[in-house]
Amino acid sequence: MSFPSLGLSPALLLGVNDKAYVKPTPIQLAAIPAALQGRDVLGSAQTGTGKTVAFALPLLQLLEVKPMIGVRRPRALVVVPTRELSTQVGEEIRSLGAHLSPALKVSIVFGGVSINPQLLRLRGGTDIVVATPGRLLDLVAHNALDLSFVEMLVLDEADRLLDLGFAEELARILALLPAARQNLFFSATFPPAVQTLAQQLLRDPLRVTVTPEPLSEPDIAQRAIAVDAPNRTQLLRHLIQQNHWSRVLVFVATSHGAEMIADKLRKARINAEPFHGQLSQGKRSQVLADFKASRVKVVIATDVAARGLDIALLPVVVNYDLPRSALDYTHRIGRTGRAGESGVAISFVSAESQAHFHLIEKRQRLNLPLEQIAGFEPTPTSSPVAAAGGGIKGKRPSKKDKLRAALSLRA
Ligand code: AMP
Numbered sequence: 001m002s003f004p005s006l007g008l009s010p011a012l013l014l015g016v017n018d019k020a021y022v023k024p025t026p027i028q029l030a031a032i033p034a035a036l037q038g039r040d041v042l043g044s045a046q047t048g049t050g051k052t053v054a055f056a057l058p059l060l061q062l063l064e065v066k067p068m069i070g071v072r073r074p075r076a077l078v079v080v081p082t083r084e085l086s087t088q089v090g091e092e093i094r095s096l097g098a099h100l101s102p103a104l105k106v107s108i109v110f111g112g113v114s115i116n117p118q119l120l121r122l123r124g125g126t127d128i129v130v131a132t133p134g135r136l137l138d139l140v141a142h143n144a145l146d147l148s149f150v151e152m153l154v155l156d157e158a159d160r161l162l163d164l165g166f167a168e169e170l171a172r173i174l175a176l177l178p179a180a181r182q183n184l185f186f187s188a189t190f191p192p193a194v195q196t197l198a199q200q201l202l203r204d205p206l207r208v209t210v211t212p213e214p215l216s217e218p219d220i221a222q223r224a225i226a227v228d229a230p231n232r233t234q235l236l237r238h239l240i241q242q243n244h245w246s247r248v249l250v251f252v253a254t255s256h257g258a259e260m261i262a263d264k265l266r267k268a269r270i271n272a273e274p275f276h277g278q279l280s281q282g283k284r285s286q287v288l289a290d291f292k293a294s295r296v297k298v299v300i301a302t303d304v305a306a307r308g309l310d311i312a313l314l315p316v317v318v319n320y321d322l323p324r325s326a327l328d329y330t331h332r333i334g335r336t337g338r339a340g341e342s343g344v345a346i347s348f349v350s351a352e353s354q355a356h357f358h359l360i361e362k363r364q365r366l367n368l369p370l371e372q373i374a375g376f377e378p379t380p381t382s383s384p385v386a387a388a389g390g391g392i393k394g395k396r397p398s399k400k401d402k403l404r405a406a407l408s409l410r411a
Helices: 010-018 026-036 051-065 083-096 115-122 133-141 158-163 167-176 192-201 229-243 255-267 281-292 326-333 354-364 399-410
Strands: 041-044 076-079 106-109 128-131 152-155 182-187 206-209 219-226 248-251 272-275 298-301 316-319 342-349
Touching: 010 051, 010 083, 026 041, 026 051, 026 182, 026 206, 041 051, 051 076, 051 083, 051 128, 051 152, 051 182, 076 083, 076 133, 076 167, 083 106, 083 128, 083 281, 106 115, 106 133, 115 133, 128 133, 133 167, 152 192, 158 167, 158 182, 158 192, 167 192, 182 192, 229 255, 229 316, 229 342, 255 272, 255 298, 272 281, 281 298, 316 326, 326 342, 326 354, 342 354
Parallel strands: 041 182, 041 206, 076 128, 076 152, 106 128, 152 182, 219 342, 248 298, 248 316, 272 298, 316 342
Antiparallel strands: none
């Protein structure tokens, strides 16, 4: 099956061609024709499955075939949990719709930055809004957006939206939308709260489930290295230098850890930057842009960067602190090996975090040999220095963890 057989317009096929997408992924094959017929869709899919394109193309086609006459008001709304995702999704929609004539205006709005430029950009109207929930409501409160003409709603990463405590904002947004509309709903997991939301929202949806593994079958070599917790920064430095890694994403448990390790690497003349929820949005965007442009070699990030980020040519991901859950592990390592490239995911395992690592391995059905690196062999009776932050907590984030994550994201 090819893109032209899905019923897409010639202008959108040109957009697909520009992106060099040759074959639709399974979620695109299933969701696009149904959505083009106006059906609601319930997609059970993670990032890496091509879900963004699966909703972006029907959304663009809906607006292309039914052009708005008169004042421009948003007719498609995509709600996403994070700023990074809003930018990624908005840009994907823009590039896929680049050949539409008349052009559609795509507005990307998120919190953590001044509202004024966003207010200005919304003057004169917009066709498609990609937004995080809080800022969307702020813009409505400023009379910059009128959601009463929305014909298509996309909820992307619904589980994460609820995890981050956006249930109330979502309810308020839904109350502003017309009842007659098409809904596309995507989530990686379906805990009861997500199921309830889906039931409230969707009418006779087409259910599409794609296997948990990303469909591009990423080629990710997973490794585990035994090391005493206090020696991890030195080991990281050693690995970066020995292997001549061009670009490395390192995950840590806390913002403080990210700052500290980046600082130490910089002192060793390795170009490293922290990336976490307490940085301003401007700084976060700058770090990502520098990383993508190879101006920064190492990014030390909290789980803020674990989902959704799409960095081409990222050969290595390191779990300096282990993730809290097996699902977070999947998200973190999924940052490498994207779009058909190969990648390496390395986890540092100390005596204190070994039991937790075995839990992750069990859930992932992995059994990795615990490697040792010459000069960094763990001492047989290593001192019980706890790995920084939440690396060895239980497998599920606590309420406090979720709140903290939400606050840091919205900070
Ligand atoms: P997503 O699941 O939306 O996060 O997409 C994951 C990655 O797959 C992104 O880098 C997309 O550019 C890419 N992608 C989406 N659809 C296709 C396709 N049909 N063929 C190849 N790559 C794709």
